Amino acid sequence: MLHLILFSVFGLICAAAAVNLLVQSHPINSALSLVVVMGSLAVEYLLLGAEFVAAVQVIVYAGAIMVLFVFVIMLLNAGKDERTKGSRVSLFIGIPGVTIGSVLMAWVLITHSGTRSVEAGALPGDPRQIAQLLFHQFLLPFEVTSILVLIAIMGAVVLAARPEALQPTEEKN
Amino acid sequence: MTLGTFILVSLVKILLALFVLLTAVAYTVWLERKVVGHIQNRWGPTRVGPFGLLQPMADGVKFLFKEDLTPPHVYRPLYIAAPMIAVVFALTSIAVIPFGNWIAIGSIYTPLQIADVNIGLLIILGITSLGVYGVALSGWSSNSKYSLLGGLRASAQMVSYEIALGLSLVGVVILSGSLSLREIVDAQAGHFWGFIPNWNIFRGGQFVAFFIYLMAAYAETNRIPFDLPEAETELVAGYHTEYSAMKFAMFFMAEYANMITVACLASIMFLGGWRGPVFGPEILQDVLPIFWFLLRVFVFLFVYIWVRGTLPRFRYDQLMAFGWKCLLPLAIANLVITALVVALRA
Known part of the structure; x- marks a missing residue:
């Protein structure tokens, strides 16, 4: 039960940070949102019993690759991006399309594939x-x-x- | 152990470890001022309390009551977040460090460690690699040349030396066959040739790795002779130039907490952790391992301060050349030789 609550909380944090990554106009805020995405993914791995992958996720992605991203943004002293209005097509077709597509995909995977959810720790971690x-x-x-x-x-x-x-x-x- | 007692015991351990760590941070600052003072033929702090022992408290009060200036040209959200990031990651790594054996209080039997996890070493490496953000972001968000240069130097230096640091620890992992810090210490029990302890630095032949670790650790914690990120003569104070009052103190705390973590890790990985002669009544048998552990940490911190009082600062190109062209190949060679020896012995 505690596992499920923690898993959902960090899943939500991960998704929220991913959305924030797209919404932010300043590159350094986007880079830091990506760090949060990586970190919460690591927690999800940990909750699934994959300790090694979780630690490597933090060390390699959050601790090394993203540091280089931040480093480059600092070095170039990149400023705020200019905002465009965004395209109508993406707003009215793209977002509903992606939503429907992912829901369909999830539904097909859950009902029609033979995979069941795996117990935590059942696979090598x-x-x-x-x-x-x-x-x-x-x-x-x-x-x-x-x-x-x-x-x-x-x-x-x-x-x-x-x-x-x-x-x-x-x-x- | 039920869930209730587990949470209670963990909470007590967390509070105790944090209290000891923060006190140790304050008194490491005192020790540094005192020792460096004596090295330079001065007295160091003497006015507040006997031997200046209350100086850390006076400093703390001063930091709390100083005006907290925020320069107008900074990027506020990150300017405020950066010292918090630095101090949080510096304090978190204490969670997996073991201080001693299992102890029994009444019916509760618990290890002297907040969380005994099987990837303890990786967690410490991960948390220290996240600590870079505090320094880098403070340098960038201050919007000042000195801070930016300090932040850039710090992040480049920490990313470079992390590799040598991690590789120097892999030899120990090969010898112990575990990433759990408790199991690594347990693997170093006993003696050989009658009197020499089985520490990794002697038995495993990891003395090269120990010195690589020592030097990489100085660079990781931005200490002299590798304190280029805050080189006073070039960069005013580096990444924390624009900080004052408690925010400045948080960077200071983070630096010293990192020093203590590095010292704990050195004693666990190379110097046998809490192993040492244990004798006397039961209560002494519980306390002595903690004493031996703290003694090693103290010696390591003393060497840190001693080096600060002795060596001058490197140039930045020397620092990078040393890390990549000297420490890294040495660490790889040490790793290959250790692996070969372990494989041939098996």
Whole structure:
């Protein structure tokens, strides 16, 4: 019961922060709303018994990636965005369309798929179990993913470096 | 234990831990002023109470009654929120730190720790990584050059050194096979060769990791020699230039609470936590582990202050080069060697 109440409360916070992210006109407020979304998602993972994923969510998304977002906004000193009136089409067709679509999707998933709600803790969430899975059963995909990430990092370095830094330099006296 | 007693016991533990932590924060400031004073051939605070011991209280009263200025050009919501963010995250991490063994009071049997969770280490790392927001947002929302530069420096520095800090702790995690801080301490029980304790710094050969942790921790908490974010000679006071009264005091509290957390974590991960000689009657057996733990934390804080009194400040490029080109490779090498040794021994 307590689980359900907490889960709904943080779900609501998450959705409210996501809406706030779109409504705010200042980029730093939007970035901070995204931090709240990430944080409440982490709490939801925790309530579902996925402790490791929750901790990683906070460390990686809320603590590292979003810090970089905020850092960039601070560095560029981005100001308030100009408000446009918004398009009529999105107001009268888009929002009802999205609402109806998501309700339909939820209804189909609940009634027609064989999945039932999973008990908290029924799936591996413990760091030890996740390590077992990652380093035994899924070792090859895991290593391939890390190589992919490494390539992405090197690509980022090449793209971000100044052109003269990539030229072979002569020894200076 | 029923839900009612659980909540009651937890509340008592939370209040007690917060009280001890806040008192410790106040007296770490006193200790710092006293020790740095003696290092520089001064007396430090002497006027308020014996040895200036009541100085923290006088400071607190002064902070409370000072006028709380808000400069007109700041972005108000974040300007007010930033010190709160800093202090809340600094105080939260105490929740998973274990201070000692399980104790029995009447029929209640409880660990000396607010919450014994199996991902304690990850929670501390997560909370400290969120602490960056307080510093970064205060720098940005103050709308002043010095604050902005301080905030930028702080966030870049904390994000960079977090990697070396986290990697230096992974070796210990490999050795203990657990992320629970209590299990990590339990894995360090006993002696080898008759007298040397089984602490990770000796037995596990983690002394390199310990020094990496030590240096990264100084940078994480923005302390000398890595206190570039508030370098007085360049940036007035860095990210808290525009703050006064209690808001300024909150940044100060956050800094010292972070120092204490880092010291607790160092003693848990590398120095055997609350392990030490335990003897005498039952009550002494309960209290002695807490004493050993606090002693380690005290020594660590003393070294912090000692370093502050001794070393000059780095340049910013030196700081970044040191973090990325020296500490990070060392931490990775330590991690690989530890993993190899553990794998070959198994």
